[in-house]
Every structure is written in C-alpha cells, then in structure tokens.
Amino acid sequence: MQGFADIGTLSNLAILFVGTGLGILVGALPGLSSPMAIIVLLPITFTMETLPAFALMVGIYVGTKLGGSFSAILLRTPGTPASACTALDGYPMAIRGEAGLALGYATMSSTIGGLLGWMGAVVAVPVIAGVALHSAPPDIALIGIAGLVMVSAFARGSMVKGFSGVLIGLLVSSVGIDSQDATMRYTFGQTVMESGIPFAAVLVGVFGFAVVFSDIAMTVKGSELLTRDVNLRVPSIGDMVRRWRAWLIGSTYGLGIGAIPGVGADGSTWLSYATVKNQSKDPPPEAFGTGVPEGVITPESSNNATTGGALVPMLTLGIPGDGSTAIMLGAMIMHGLTPGVSLMRDDPHIVYGLLAALLIATLFMFVIAMGAIRSFVFILQRDRNVLFPFILIFATIGAFSSSNSLFPVYVAITFGFVGFLLESRGFPVVTIVLGAILGPIIEYNVRLGLALSGGDWSTFFDTGPRIALVGIIVFLFANEVRGTIRSWRKASSPRPSETA
Amino acid sequence: MTRRKLHKAITAAVLGLAVSVGSAVAADYPNKTIRLIAPYKPGGGSDSITRALGAALEKVSGQAVVVENIPGSSGINGMLELKKAKPDGYTIAMNGTLDVTAAIAFRDKAPFQIGDFTCAGAIFNTPVWILSHKDNGYTDLGDFLEDAKAKPGKLIMGITSKLSPTDFVASTVKGTSGLNFRIVGFGGGGPLKKAILANQVNVGVIISPVLLADVKAGELNALAHAGNLQGIINHPPSRGVKHIRDWGADLDVALVRGVWLPAGVPEEVRAKMEELVKAAVESDGFKEFGMNFGFAPYSESGEKFCGRLSQEVVDLNRTLDKYMKR
Numbered sequence: 001m002q003g004f005a006d007i008g009t010l011s012n013l014a015i016l017f018v019g020t021g022l023g024i025l026v027g028a029l030p031g032l033s034s035p036m037a038i039i040v041l042l043p044i045t046f047t048m049e050t051l052p053a054f055a056l057m058v059g060i061y062v063g064t065k066l067g068g069s070f071s072a073i074l075l076r077t078p079g080t081p082a083s084a085c086t087a088l089d090g091y092p093m094a095i096r097g098e099a100g101l102a103l104g105y106a107t108m109s110s111t112i113g114g115l116l117g118w119m120g121a122v123v124a125v126p127v128i129a130g131v132a133l134h135s136a137p138p139d140i141a142l143i144g145i146a147g148l149v150m151v152s153a154f155a156r157g158s159m160v161k162g163f164s165g166v167l168i169g170l171l172v173s174s175v176g177i178d179s180q181d182a183t184m185r186y187t188f189g190q191t192v193m194e195s196g197i198p199f200a201a202v203l204v205g206v207f208g209f210a211v212v213f214s215d216i217a218m219t220v221k222g223s224e225l226l227t228r229d230v231n232l233r234v235p236s237i238g239d240m241v242r243r244w245r246a247w248l249i250g251s252t253y254g255l256g257i258g259a260i261p262g263v264g265a266d267g268s269t270w271l272s273y274a275t276v277k278n279q280s281k282d283p284p285p286e287a288f289g290t291g292v293p294e295g296v297i298t299p300e301s302s303n304n305a306t307t308g309g310a311l312v313p314m315l316t317l318g319i320p321g322d323g324s325t326a327i328m329l330g331a332m333i334m335h336g337l338t339p340g341v342s343l344m345r346d347d348p349h350i351v352y353g354l355l356a357a358l359l360i361a362t363l364f365m366f367v368i369a370m371g372a373i374r375s376f377v378f379i380l381q382r383d384r385n386v387l388f389p390f391i392l393i394f395a396t397i398g399a400f401s402s403s404n405s406l407f408p409v410y411v412a413i414t415f416g417f418v419g420f421l422l423e424s425r426g427f428p429v430v431t432i433v434l435g436a437i438l439g440p441i442i443e444y445n446v447r448l449g450l451a452l453s454g455g456d457w458s459t460f461f462d463t464g465p466r467i468a469l470v471g472i473i474v475f476l477f478a479n480e481v482r483g484t485i486r487s488w489r490k491a492s493s494p495r496p497s498e499t500a
Numbered sequence: 501m502t503r504r505k506l507h508k509a510i511t512a513a514v515l516g517l518a519v520s521v522g523s524a525v526a527a528d529y530p531n532k533t534i535r536l537i538a539p540y541k542p543g544g545g546s547d548s549i550t551r552a553l554g555a556a557l558e559k560v561s562g563q564a565v566v567v568e569n570i571p572g573s574s575g576i577n578g579m580l581e582l583k584k585a586k587p588d589g590y591t592i593a594m595n596g597t598l599d600v601t602a603a604i605a606f607r608d609k610a611p612f613q614i615g616d617f618t619c620a621g622a623i624f625n626t627p628v629w630i631l632s633h634k635d636n637g638y639t640d641l642g643d644f645l646e647d648a649k650a651k652p653g654k655l656i657m658g659i660t661s662k663l664s665p666t667d668f669v670a671s672t673v674k675g676t677s678g679l680n681f682r683i684v685g686f687g688g689g690g691p692l693k694k695a696i697l698a699n700q701v702n703v704g705v706i707i708s709p710v711l712l713a714d715v716k717a718g719e720l721n722a723l724a725h726a727g728n729l730q731g732i733i734n735h736p737p738s739r740g741v742k743h744i745r746d747w748g749a750d751l752d753v754a755l756v757r758g759v760w761l762p763a764g765v766p767e768e769v770r771a772k773m774e775e776l777v778k779a780a781v782e783s784d785g786f787k788e789f790g791m792n793f794g795f796a797p798y799s800e801s802g803e804k805f806c807g808r809l810s811q812e813v814v815d816l817n818r819t820l821d822k823y824m825k826r
Contacts, residue, residue, distance in 0.1 A: 035542065035543075039542045039569070042542075042551065043551075043555075043567075046551075046555060132694075133694065133697060133698045134698050136698070136700055177573070177574070179661065179685065179686075179687030179688075180662065180685055180687070181662055181685075182661065182662035182663050182685075189609070191573050191576050191577065191580065191611050192572070192573070192577065194572065194573035194574070194576065195571070195572035195573050195577070261690070261691070261694060317697065318693075318713070319690075319693070319694050319697070320543065320690070323541075323542075323543070326541075326542070326543030326544070326690070327542045327543040329543060330542065330543045330544065330545075330547055330548040330551075331548075333548045333789070333792050333793055334548060334551060334552060334789065334792075336788070336791075336792045337792070338713045338792065338794075339713070340711070340713035340714055340717075341713060341714055341717050341719055342713045342714075342716065342717050343713075403569070403570060403571055403572055403577070404568050404569060404570050405570060405577065405581070444687060448684070448686065448687075448691075451682070451684045451685075452656060452684055452700065452701075454653065454654075454682060
C-alpha cells in the first residue's frame with residue numbers, strides 16, 4: 001500500500017502515463033524495442049528523482065509489450081520480438097476487416113496478462129524469486145526442448161519445409177564464439193561475426209523487410225490487401241470470459257517463464273501459443289493461424305505477464321529476466337541503489353513503489369490503447385505504398401540501433417530476401433524465428449548442464465520436476481509422431497492438395 | 501634566396517602552421533559533443549561505469565558526452581570502431597586493459613595492436629575475486645582446495661567464460677595447486693552470478709565488486725582475490741581477504757578500466773583529455789557513483805595506463821602456455 005502512496009503523486013502518475021504511452025508507440029514501430037527506448041531516455045532519468053525515473057522506465061517496459069502487437073496485427077510486422085507470435089492470427093483477422101477486434105483482443109488480453117502476472121508476482125514473490133534463482137541449466141534445457149517439440153506443430157502441413165525453417169534458425173543461432181570452449185563457429189575470420197548473427201536484425205529482416213517485399217509484389221498486381229470496410233467493434237467482456245483458457249494459460253506461462261533469465265517474453269509467447277493450440281477443441285488446432293482470437297489472446301496475455309515475472313527477480317535478487325530489466329538494474333546503481341538481496345531491506349519503498357508502478361502502468365496501457373485503436377486503424381487504412389517507406393526506415397533504424405553499427409542492417413536486408421524467397425516457396429518463416437530463439441537456449445543449457453555434471457546425462461532426470469519435464473517431452477513427441485502418421489495415412493488414401 | 505633556403509623556409513612555415521593549428525585545436529578542445537564508446541551491451545557493470553564517467557566528463561568539460569554502446573565480440577567491435585575514428589579527441593572509449601590485451605594475446609590474427617590506441621588514464625582498478633555460497637562453509641581459498649583434494653574431480657569452479665580474466669585466475673590456481681577440480685565457463689558474468697547465488701558452483705571467479713551486496717549480507721563468502729581489494733569502500737572485512745598468492749598462485753589479474761583514444765590524436769588533445777578524465781574521476785558525482793558501485797575510483801596517468809599493456813600481453817601468453825589450452 002505504501003508503494004501506491006509513494007507512486008501516487010500527480011507528477012509520478014503523469015510520468016508513468018507518458019512512459020506507458022511512449023512505450024506503446026515505440027513498441028508499435030518495427031525494430032524499436034523497450035531496451036532501446038529506455039537507453040535513449042536514460043540520461044534524462046539521471047536528473048530525476050529515483051522513483052519517477054523508474055516509473056518512466058516501467059511505463060515504457062509495459063507499453064512496448066502491447067505496442068509491438070499493433071504493428072504485428074496491422075502490418076504483419078511485429079514491433080518487438082515478443083509480439084512476433086501475435087502476427088500469426090492477428091494479421092489474418094485484420095485482413096478480414098476485424099482489425100478493431102484483433103487490436104481489442106490484444107489490448108484486453110495484455111491487460112489481463114499484466115494484471116494476473118502482477119498478482120502472481122506480488123503474491124508469490126518468494127516462489128518467483130526461487131524459480132529465477134534455482135532454475136538450473138538442465139531444467140531450462142528441458143523446457144526449451146519441450147518448447148521445440150510443441151512448436152513443431154507449426155510445421156504441420158509440410159513437415160519438411162517446417163523443419164527446414166527450424167534448421168535454418170538453428171544454423172543462424174550457431175554462428176559466433178562458442179560459449180563453452182570459445183571456438184569460433186562459422187565466423188569466416190570476420191570479427192563482426194564473433195558475437196553471432198544479431199537476432200533482432202534477423203527478426204526485422206524476416207518480418208519487416210520480407211513483408212514489405214511480398215506486399216509490394218501484391219500492390220504491383222493491384223490487389224487490395226486489406227478491406228476498406230474495417231470493423232471497429234472491440235470485443236466485449238463476455239468474449240474474453242468465454243476464452244478464459246487462452247489468457248489463463250498465456251498469463252501462467254508468462255509469469256513462470258518470464259522469471260527464467262534468458263527465456264523471457266520471446267520464448268513464453270510461442271510456448272503458450274503452442275500449448276493452447278494443441279489443446280484447443282473449439283476452435284480446432286488447424287484453425288490457428290487463420291485468424292482466431294485465441295491466437296491473439298494467448299501470446300498477448302503471455303508477454304505482458306512476463307513483466308511481473310521478470311521484475312520480481314530483478315528487485316529481490318538483482319537477477320534481470322530480460323534486456324530491459326538488465327538496463328534498469330544498471331540504472332539502479334546510478335541512482336544510488338544497491339541491487340541484490342539487500343535492496344528489499346535497504347530501499348523497500350523503491351521495491352514496493354515499482355511494483356505499484358507496474359500495476360498502474362498496466363491500467364494506463366489499457367486506457368491509452370483502447371483510445372488509440374481508432375487512430376491505429378486509421379493509419380492502417382492508408383495506402384500501403386505510403387506505409388512501406390516508413391516500415392523500411394524504422395526497420396533499418398531498428399536494426400542499426402541494436403548495436404549502433406551497419407552490420408545488423410546488412411543482416412536484416414539479407415534475411416528480408418531470404419524470408420521473402422522462402423515464404424513465396426511455401427516455407428513457414430516463423431519456424432526460422434523459433435529455431436533462432438530456442439536453439440541457443442537449448443544448446444547453451446544442455447552443454448552447461450553436462451559441464452556441471454561432469455558429462456553425466458542422468459543430470460537431466462535427477463529431480464522430480466526434470467522427470468516430469470522428460471515425461472512431457474516424450475508424451476508430446478509421441479503425440480506428434482502419431483499425428484504425423486495419421487496425416488500420412490490420410491494422404492495416402494485420396495490425393496489431397498498440398499497445404500503449405 | 502637559394503632553392504635550399506626556400507625549401508627550408510617553406511618547411512619551417514608549414515611546420516609552424518601545423519604546430520599553431522595543433523595548439524589552437526588543443527586550446528579550445530573540447531568545443532563540441534564527445535562520443536564515448538562503451539564496447540558492451542547496455543545494463544552491465546562496464547556500461548554503468550561508462551555512463552557515470554560520461555556524466556562526470558560532461559560536467560568537467562562543459563560539453564555534451566554521448567555514450568554509445570557498440571557491443572559484440574568481447575568488446576572488440578567497440579575498440580575497432582575507436583580505431584577507425586578520426587583522431588581528433590571527440591571519439592573516446594571506456595574499456596579495461598585486459599579486454600584489449602586478451603584480444604591481442606589469444607588470437608592468431610589480432611584484430612588490433614597496442615599501437616592502434618593511446619590512453620587518457622585509468623578510472624577504476626578492480627581485481628578478480630573468488631566467491632562461494634555460505635552453505636559450502638569455506639572461509640578462504642584454502643578450505644576449497646582442501647575439499648577439492650578430498651573429492652578429486654568433483655568440485656566446480658565457475659568462471660565467466662573461457663580465455664577470460666577469470667579463466668586465468670582459475671587455471672593458475674588449478675595449475676599451481678595441482679588439484680583436480682572442474683573449471684566451467686558460463687558464457688558471461690550474469691549467468692555465473694546467478695549460479696554462485698544459487699550455489700550451483702562450489703566457488704565462482706568473478707570481477708569484484710560484483711555480488712558485494714551479497715557478501716555484505718553474509719550470503720556469500722569472499723575466499724581470495726588476485727589484485728588489491730583496498731578500494732572496497734563500504735565493507736572493511738572484504739579488504740582483509742587474502743591474495744591467491746598465499747596459496748601459491750603468483751598472479752595479479754585486475755580489470756583496470758580507463759579511457760582510450762585512437763592513435764594519432766595530437767598530444768595536446770590527449771593531455772587535455774587526460775586532465776579532464778582526472779578531474780572527472782575526482783569529481784563528487786563520480787566518487788558518489790563509486791560508493792554505490794562498491795569500489796573507490798582509481799586515478800592513473802595515460803602513460804602508466806597504456807604502459808600496462810605490453811606486460812599484460814606477455815603475462816597472458818605465459819599463463820596460457822603454462823596452464824591453459826589454447
């Protein structure tokens with residue numbers, strides 16, 4: 001309560017409001033992300049009092065999580081990595097003229113996810129901190145493998161093409177200095193390649209550039225991409241209540257996985273999406289990807305729920321859950337705070353103030369975003385030829401600013417072409433992203449787990465949770481194999497048309 | 501006037517002009533925005549130090565100082581950017597000596613040479629230290645070594661990454677003690693920090709004062725260090741921690757961070773930047789940052805700072821040949 005009183009001054013609330021609005025805007029611009037926005041504003045925050053400075057950062061952090069989905073839905077160009085999954089169903093909805101619904105679902109589920117994540121994080125501070133601290137490499141490796149098996153569902157239709165995408169993603173992620181024995185992999189003697197191919201640039205390329213390339217092809221043909229008849233109806237509470245499973249699973253995954261350093265929102269959206277899709281009866285799993293509300297609700301509730309999961313370990317242990325919280329951690333030192341176990345004891349008003357700010361920012365996000373839907377749809381209705389240059393400019397700026405150098409820009413352009421070519425040949429490019437996200441998590445943790453156990457593989461099933469995770473993987477894998485065999489059998493009877 | 505005399509006169513005039521332009525440049529230097537490269541991702545210890553230095557430099561120089569993160573390749577990308585920058589004193593970088601010398605010592609083809617840079621002085625000198633979770637019951641490095649003797653091949657010493665400063669310390673301790681414990685790289689300070697806190701490694705080797713708050717809180721014990729811990733401001737017991745030399749590992753490994761300029765910067769400009777860096781380090785704002793960071797700022801001339809480099813390359817190569825695998 002004291003936290004709410006501390007943050008509740010008019011100026012603090014105004015700063016939080018501005019931060020959240022700014023976050024939504026930055027998130028919606030392809031290539032610009034929450035860590036970048038926080039970094040740009042960092043010098044300003046040094047001149048501010050501690051609590052308002054962090055309120056600004058928390059506002060941006062929360063806002064970007066939703067903002068990213070706006071461009072994912074309207075332009076099929078996710079503004080942030082954490083919103084890439086939302087494009088799968090959000091964009092088809094927008095094409096059908098249901099942009100208002102899609103954005104409404106995104107806003108409402110982000111708010112619900114943020115609120116549930118907050119409640120979970122506050123009620124279970126010790127549990128979340130425990131997950132963050134005690135998640136050992138073997139646990140994270142198994143979660144990653146389970147994720148990879150789950151998302152192989154994305155590859156249905158054409159297994160070969162889907163897995164090719166995953167393999168390209170894995171290949172991309174294996175470039176650079178090996179974290180265990182410092183071997184150079186696929187760097188071709190180029191220093192710039194030593195840190196690997198920048199993932200942010202791959203994402204901007206595959207989603208930003210490739211989308212523009214493929215849409216240009218369509219506009220040249222004169223086809224109208226989006227109907228002018230845009231429905232501005234936003235979903236009702238009843239619509240959300242009916243789809244409780246989607247936001248509940250999304251939020252739970254976000255809270256739990258957000259707390260695991262290095263996995264965060266980028267991973268949790270896909271894992272929760274795959275879970276909801278695989279379990280769904282109405283709509284059936286096949287309908288996912290064609291524009292079902294569940295496909296928007298799940299990842300959006302998930303990525304906002306990670307904010308609570310990532311913030312709590314940062315505040316209580318000094319362990320950041322993602323890039324944004326890492327920067328906030330650095331900013332704490334500049335503000336005279338000592339992050340770590342002693343923060344709660346020495347500066348409790350900051351910890352509680354920030355948790356209160358997280359909740360208020362989530363509510364502000366709802367108010368701002370609901371009001372902004374109309375403006376965003378208005379932008380959508382512009383001629384695409386006008387929008388393309390802006391997407392390209394922002395995508396280029398985004399790629400450049402990921403490391404303040406030109407290399408990521410070249411990477412983005414290259415992957416734009418690669419993505420365009422693959423997509424036009426029926427390869428689901430989304431699987432490249434999945435390979436690139438999950439590949440390094442699995443590799444790093446499997447190898448570190450083995451290094452810690454002295455090469456003993458039994459480390460992967462020597463605790464209760466690990467045995468359970470192995471069980472889940474075996475079950476999911478068996479399920480996949482069964483599904484594949486079944487579809488082969490079906491395919492061998494009457495000749496179906498290849499759906500890619 | 502003979503041809504030779506004319507030639508001399510022209511040379512003298514050109515030289516005179518060059519000198520006067522040089523001093524004119526130095527006289528009003530700095531008179532525009534200074535770009536301060538941080539060769540690391542935003543958010544870590546080095547990034548915080550760079551930003552604090554940027555703020556202090558801004559105050560003492562009266563010019564805007566913009567911090568630019570150019571991460572990647574263990575700090576090499578940022579230094580390459582500095583190397584190719586115009587040597588006018590308006591592009592500088594903050595980095596540790598070991599971060600530069602390791603790149604030279606460990607690569608068949610070094611990305612840069614010592615001569616590619618010049619220095620404007622040190623700002624922090626923080627040694628590597630060895631920490632352990634309190635539940636392990638080790639009070640100093642000797643306790644760990646005894647335990648390692650009793651359980652050959654079982655104990656783990658965590659390091660940030662292979663061929664890093666923490667690896668030199670771990671490999672030297674292992675090599676000089678002749679004991680069999682495993683050295684495991686975590687691919688970065690963040691994951692190692694977490695592993696030490698979660699007691700997933702028996703001991704961890706990390707740059708001080710990382711995890712000082714947890715040492716102060718009694719959650720972790722500092723077992724040994726490889727430099728000088730007298731700069732630890734607000735925790736006197738940590739200053740009493742012994743050097744790894746006391747257990748036979750005669751090696752100093754400290755991250756001496758300071759300000760770098762590209763080679764070719766006019767001496768007057770370099771000297772002026774040295775003055776500014778010294779004033780920034782001695783400013784109240786930077787001292788206050790040091791208090792929060794946990795370590796007192798450290799001042800050292802550019803000449804002394806750059807002078808460390810050749811010896812470091814020699815030391816690194818010796819450690820590498822003796823105790824480590826390339």
